[in-house]
Amino acid sequence: MRPFKHPAPDQFVLERVLYALSDPVRLEVVQRLAQVAEASCGELDGGRPKSSMSHHFRVLRDAGLVCTYGVGTSHMNSLRREEMDSRFPGLLTAILGNKGT
Amino acid sequence: MRPFKHPAPDQFVLERVLYALSDPVRLEVVQRLAQVAEASCGELDGGRPKSSMSHHFRVLRDAGLVCTYGVGTSHMNSLRREEMDSRFPGLLTAILGNKGT
DNA sequence: TGAGTTGTTCGATTTTATTCGAACAATGGA
DNA sequence: TCCATTGTTCGAATAAAATCGAACAACTCA
Numbered sequence: 001m002r003p004f005k006h007p008a009p010d011q012f013v014l015e016r017v018l019y020a021l022s023d024p025v026r027l028e029v030v031q032r033l034a035q036v037a038e039a040s041c042g043e044l045d046g047g048r049p050k051s052s053m054s055h056h057f058r059v060l061r062d063a064g065l066v067c068t069y070g071v072g073t074s075h076m077n078s079l080r081r082e083e084m085d086s087r088f089p090g091l092l093t094a095i096l097g098n099k100g101t
Numbered sequence: 102m103r104p105f106k107h108p109a110p111d112q113f114v115l116e117r118v119l120y121a122l123s124d125p126v127r128l129e130v131v132q133r134l135a136q137v138a139e140a141s142c143g144e145l146d147g148g149r150p151k152s153s154m155s156h157h158f159r160v161l162r163d164a165g166l167v168c169t170y171g172v173g174t175s176h177m178n179s180l181r182r183e184e185m186d187s188r189f190p191g192l193l194t195a196i197l198g199n200k201g202t
Numbered sequence: 203t204g205a206g207t208t209g210t211t212c213g214a215t216t217t218t219a220t221t222c223g224a225a226c227a228a229t230g231g232a
Numbered sequence: 233t234c235c236a237t238t239g240t241t242c243g244a245a246t247a248a249a250a251t252c253g254a255a256c257a258a259c260t261c262a
Binding site: 141142155158 | 236237238239240241242
């Protein structure tokens, strides 16, 4: 399985990150990933079509918010919190409404 | 001059705020307003058509980011920083502290 | 190898946003 | 009052995103 392309932190673009998180579906995915550390695509679709979710995951990946890697037949996703924090300190914390870093 | 409608902080919607700031033009306006306290629309257009800017100001207003009031023939805009901070603590600070590279 | 699972990619449709000229409204000054 | 200034609103064209079915690809397991 060919790995997905993930941008490096210095390639993160603020506008792109904000745009990715401005969609309710994607924001929900990120909020859930902030709690579970990692989850498959299937666990994160809200009963939505797989093709739609695949699109949303790609937007999140391209923005640098999410890391996706294949595990067996499924794809696991995790929040790139440290990298996002290093590039945009405090941003994810503010958006996720968390108290810790 | 009829005043514009400005949402109360408890009506701010995170997705809407993020969306408003995901546009380069609007983000630039907010970044400049963070430095000058207030400015007219004309001072903030980058030579762009007034009708386009009027649209962007409306998006920023509706999201709760900006307050607009008439002064003479011009409209003054200011960042609603305290109110945004009260609703989404740390968000504006995080966004304004990172201009992107 | 063949079937079942998971998710991607493609393609088309629908929806939503951006852009900007032109007309309009409000204001202040001569 | 007339005129210049400032910005809004309208309307249409353009551009960009979201949606989702269908076909495809990668993997596991029997």
